[in-house]
Amino acid sequence: MRRLLVLPLxxxxxxxxxxxATNTTANTTDTAADTTVDTEGSAADTTVDTEGSAxxxxxxxxxxxxxxxxxxxxxxxSQPNFQNVVATADWGTGPFERVxxxxxxxxxxxxxxxxxxxxxxxxxxxxxxxxxxxRNYEVTMDDPENPEAPPAVELVRAITPFGGPLRFEIDVTxxxxxxxxxxxxxxxxxxxxxxxxxxxxxxxxxxxxxxxEIQDGPAPRKVLGVFxxxxxxxxxxxxxxxxxxxxxEGTTRAEVQYRVTGHGGTADDSSTCIGPAEExxxxxxxxxxxxxxxxxxxxxQDCDTLCTETTNSDLGQPITFCLENPMGSIASVRAxxxxxxxxxxxxxxxxxxxxxxxxxxSFGFFIxxxxxxxxxxxxxxxxxxxx
Numbered sequence: 001m002r003r004l005l006v007l008p009l010x011x012x013x014x015x016x017x018x019x020x021a022t023n024t025t026a027n028t029t030d031t032a033a034d035t036t037v038d039t040e041g042s043a044a045d046t047t048v049d050t051e052g053s054a055x056x057x058x059x060x061x062x063x064x065x066x067x068x069x070x071x072x073x074x075x076x077x078s079q080p081n082f083q084n085v086v087a088t089a090d091w092g093t094g095p096f097e098r099v100x101x102x103x104x105x106x107x108x109x110x111x112x113x114x115x116x117x118x119x120x121x122x123x124x125x126x127x128x129x130x131x132x133x134x135r136n137y138e139v140t141m142d143d144p145e146n147p148e149a150p151p152a153v154e155l156v157r158a159i160t161p162f163g164g165p166l167r168f169e170i171d172v173t174x175x176x177x178x179x180x181x182x183x184x185x186x187x188x189x190x191x192x193x194x195x196x197x198x199x200x201x202x203x204x205x206x207x208x209x210x211x212x213e214i215q216d217g218p219a220p221r222k223v224l225g226v227f228x229x230x231x232x233x234x235x236x237x238x239x240x241x242x243x244x245x246x247x248x249e250g251t252t253r254a255e256v257q258y259r260v261t262g263h264g265g266t267a268d269d270s271s272t273c274i275g276p277a278e279e280x281x282x283x284x285x286x287x288x289x290x291x292x293x294x295x296x297x298x299x300x301q302d303c304d305t306l307c308t309e310t311t312n313s314d315l316g317q318p319i320t321f322c323l324e325n326p327m328g329s330i331a332s333v334r335a336x337x338x339x340x341x342x343x344x345x346x347x348x349x350x351x352x353x354x355x356x357x358x359x360x361x362s363f364g365f366f367i368x369x370x371x372x373x374x375x376x377x378x379x380x381x382x383x384x385x386x387x
Contacts, residue, residue, distance in 0.1 A: 060216045065089045067185050067210040070106060074205040075131065075193035083188055085208060090182035097217030099176040101155055102169050103139065103187075106207040107131070109163035110326045112314040124197025131204030132163040132327040134342035136190040136263065136377065139210070140231065141175070141183050151231035152186070153179070154379040157259045160189060160206065161306075161343030162328030168345050172212075174383055177219045178226035185210070222386040224248050229256070229363050234376040240286070240366035243380070247358050250386040254353035256289055256363050257381045260298055261346055262338025264375040277371035278338055284368040289351050290361050298339035298349070306343050307333045338376075356384070 067087040074081055091099065108114065109130035118127040126132055137160045140152035156170045187208050194200040229243040247254055262278035273281040282297045307322035307330055324343050325333040333342055340346045353361060367376055 062213060062215045065091060065212040065214065067212065068187065068208050070207045070209050071187075072205055072207055073187065073189045073191060074203070075191040076203060076205075083191060084186055086184060086186045087210075088182060088184050089212065091176055091212055091214055092180065092216070094177050094180040095217065095219040096173055096176045096180075096214060097220065098171070098213075098215045099173045100169050100213045101139065101172050102211050102213060103156070103158075103167065104209040105137070105160060105166040106209070107161075107163055107165050108201075108205075108207075110165065112312055112319070112326075115315060120197060121202075124202060125199075126194075126197050126201045126204075128197065128201045128203045129205060130163060130201035130327075131160075131191045131193075131206060132200045133160075133192075134162050134325070134328065135160045135206075136188070136261075137166075138188045138377075139170075140186050140188065141179075142228075143184065143186050151228045151379070153226065153228045153381055154231055154259055155185075156345060157261060157340075157348075157377070157379070158345045159261070159340050159342050162322075162325040162333065164324060164326045164343060166343055170345070173219070174221060174223050175226055176214075177221070178223035178383060224251055224384040224386045227382040227384070229380040229382055231379040232377075234367055234370065234378050236372075238367060238370045240288075240364055242288075242362060242364040244360055244362050245382045246360055247353070247356060247382075247384045249358045251356050251358055251384045252387050253385040254356040254361075255383055256287075256351045256353070257348035257383065258287055258351060258365070259346060259348045259377075259379045260285065260367075261340040261377050262298075262375065263377065264371075264373070266371045266374050268371040268374070270369070272369065273371075275335070278374040278376055280335070281338055281371070281374075283338070283370060283376075286366050286368070287349075287351055288362070288364040289353055290355065292354055294351060296349075299336060300339055300341050300344075300346075301336045303336055303341035303344075304334040306341055353382075 067089055068085055071085040072081060073085055076082060109132055115127055120126050137158040139155045141155055143152040155172055189206050191205050193202055193204050195202050225248050227245045229245060262281060264278050265276040268277035282299050284295055284297055287294045306324045308324060309320060310323040311318050311320045322328060322330055322333045328342060363380055
């Protein structure tokens with residue numbers, strides 16, 4: 001089961017029993033302040049040949065769009081950046097040789113030396129701004145502003161570490177070439193506070209920095225369209241969901257990108273679960289593209305790679321913990337899970353369209369034996385390519 005590392009506090013008595021908390025996914029109203037990011041221009045360089053005559057260098061310099069700079073995502077529901085930060089940016093008309101999303105997550109929990117300046121209040125076990133748990137961490141584009149709009153395009157699905165920092169880079173070149181121009185980007189973390197400060201900080205949260213590194217130039221693939229199909233929680237009664245999509249003329253290849261992770265703390269003592277559902281359950285997923293069905297069980301067994309045992313004495317006595325997940329118990333960090341690990345990105349599974357002709361196609365999915373009130377986060381995006 002998921003547990004936090006209970007830390008001895010400097011000048012305070014040892015903490016009490018560790019309490020469990022579930023990593024629930026909430027559909028929150030996006031009230032985050034919307035900032036606009038301007039495209040930074042680039043100038044062509046010049047080179048000089050051996051005879052001293054100037055020649056134009058047609059290489060276009062890479063450019064950067066900053067989305068967020070150490071922006072605070074808070075667990076305070078009264079604040080505009082509760083669980084979300086939003087930015088609007090125009091990455092240009094393309095074509096793009098490469099576009100990379102770079103995300104850096106900062107924590108107020110670690111390193112432990114921070115506790116010397118930000119001590120837990122009397123009777124509490126954690127610094128107020130520290131969110132010690134592993135949380136859903138998603139970056140999306142063009143979240144719908146009304147029920148009739150298409151779903152968001154999910155750029156990355158990740159889980160925060162247990163109170164630790166995280167950095168990753170995601171290739172979004174095909175998305176940029178398929179959807180050029182201005183878009184609204186959102187980072188969402190399901191951070192919650194513990195007002196008593198017993199299992200996490202009383203005003204916990206995270207700081208995010210995000211940027212797009214753009215190299216203009218010939219596209220590595222001819223992207224004809226990007227079509228968001230679904231983004232949300234798999235709803236009760238857990239029946240099959242179906243979504244049509246249309247491939248444009250000239251399509252020679254198409255795929256559906258399927259992202260899924262299981263969450264929650266519902267009781268389920270079936271043989272397919274090693275802990276609370278759906279976080280610790282192996283469920284069969286049925287994915288259908290034009291009626292062609294694939295059945296598989298998404299399950300991560302490599303979480304132990306995210307626990308480098310380390311000892312630190314900044315708080316007055318030795319503490320052994322996972323360097324990548326400093327606030328989590330070692331056993332919890334290493335436990336396998338429903339297609340995710342704390343402090344890790346979950347890549348999509350790709351499903352090819354067998355006959356990618358122009359016209360109508362279909363995508364559908366359902367998940368077997370989901371526990372009542374169990375949670376699965378699912379997104380799907382279709383991408384069409386030409387020659």
